[in-house]
Amino acid sequence: MTAKLLDGNALAKKLRADFKTRAEALAAQGTRPGLAVILVGENPASQVYVRNKVNACAEAGFHSVKLDYPADAAPAEVLAKIAELNADPAIHGILVQLPLPPQFDEDAVLEAISPEKDVDGFHAENVGALMQGNPRFLPCTPYGVMKLLEEAGGSLKGKEAVVIGRSNIVGKPMAMLLLHAGCTVTVCHSQTADLGFHTRRADILVAAVGRPRFVTGDMVKPGAVVIDVGINRLPAEQGGKLCGDVDFDSVKEVAGAITPVPGGVGPMTITMLLANTLESAERAAGQ
Numbered sequence: 001m002t003a004k005l006l007d008g009n010a011l012a013k014k015l016r017a018d019f020k021t022r023a024e025a026l027a028a029q030g031t032r033p034g035l036a037v038i039l040v041g042e043n044p045a046s047q048v049y050v051r052n053k054v055n056a057c058a059e060a061g062f063h064s065v066k067l068d069y070p071a072d073a074a075p076a077e078v079l080a081k082i083a084e085l086n087a088d089p090a091i092h093g094i095l096v097q098l099p100l101p102p103q104f105d106e107d108a109v110l111e112a113i114s115p116e117k118d119v120d121g122f123h124a125e126n127v128g129a130l131m132q133g134n135p136r137f138l139p140c141t142p143y144g145v146m147k148l149l150e151e152a153g154g155s156l157k158g159k160e161a162v163v164i165g166r167s168n169i170v171g172k173p174m175a176m177l178l179l180h181a182g183c184t185v186t187v188c189h190s191q192t193a194d195l196g197f198h199t200r201r202a203d204i205l206v207a208a209v210g211r212p213r214f215v216t217g218d219m220v221k222p223g224a225v226v227i228d229v230g231i232n233r234l235p236a237e238q239g240g241k242l243c244g245d246v247d248f249d250s251v252k253e254v255a256g257a258i259t260p261v262p263g264g265v266g267p268m269t270i271t272m273l274l275a276n277t278l279e280s281a282e283r284a285a286g287q
């Protein structure tokens with residue numbers, strides 16, 4: 001079997017065209033969606049993601065500001081900027097690119113962002129709202145995965161879903177969204193015994209482990225939908241290419257549908273950030 005490819009680039013393009021139309025309509029009524037992106041330090045991957053976020057805003061007709069701080073920035077300085085942005089009516093979304101340098105208490109920074117502008121969905125109030133099934137902002141990567149699953153077609157109700165990974169950014173909110181969609185959800189992690197026992201039962205398998213090509217064909221149920229959230233850079237001696245947590249070549253022969261890396265979940269993360277910012281601006285405008 002060769003799996004159907006779930007093309008994140010194509011879906012992102014379609015959604016972003018719709019966001020642009022909505023942003024222009026909102027701007028014509030006096031509210032242009034505005035996003036503030038804070039980057040601390042010189043992590044090369046973070047620099048790329050932040051640049052892509054700012055470019056995506058420009059292409060969709062959003063206003064954006066990018067705030068750069070050196071790796072040794074004082075947390076108080078960043079917290080003061082967040083307070084300023086919380087009060088700025090031209091800004092509807094604020095995000096702090098993660099990871100942060102070690103002198104920062106990540107939770108304290110995320111809690112400083114107004115929950116009404118927390119377009120990453122990482123503030124405790126928004127995490128709680130998601131748990132209760134009454135979300136304000138969905139975290140962008142799991143939100144993007146749900147859109148890809150929608151695109152794959154078929155009902156999620158009663159399906160066995162297995163999430164590998166339990167991070168606050170991906171694994172936990174992903175499990176919650178699948179649960180709310182009617183799946184029976186298992187969350188696996190580094191201490192899970194007999195991982196393959198669980199993954200081979202999955203109709204929907206989401207890999208967010210951070211280990212290159214970790215999920216192989218023998219771990220997948222024939223016909224399953226396999227979503228690869230991993231982004232790993234292989235060492236130079238192995239070609240230096242990007243690869244996911246899924247061994248694409250073996251899994252595509254077993255799965256019914258699969259996301260590639262790059263071009264799968266990654267572009268959807270930034271797309272759903274635009275969705276959240278637009279929604280925040282529409283709320284601010286009273287729509």
Ligand SMILES: Nc1nc2c(c(=O)[nH]1)N[C@@H](CN(C=O)c1ccc(C(=O)N[C@@H](CCC(=O)O)C(=O)O)cc1)CN2
Nearest residue numbers: 049095096097098099120140262263264266267269270
């Ligand atoms: N504040 C946040 N920090 C981080 C988040 C987040 O959602 N909010 N997620 C990740 C990084 N991330 C967004 O910030 C992100 C990762 C990957 C991509 C992406 O488009 N990937 C491409 C490949 C890009 C490349 O060449 O490196 C793909 O998969 O096709 C977008 C966003 C951690 N931090």
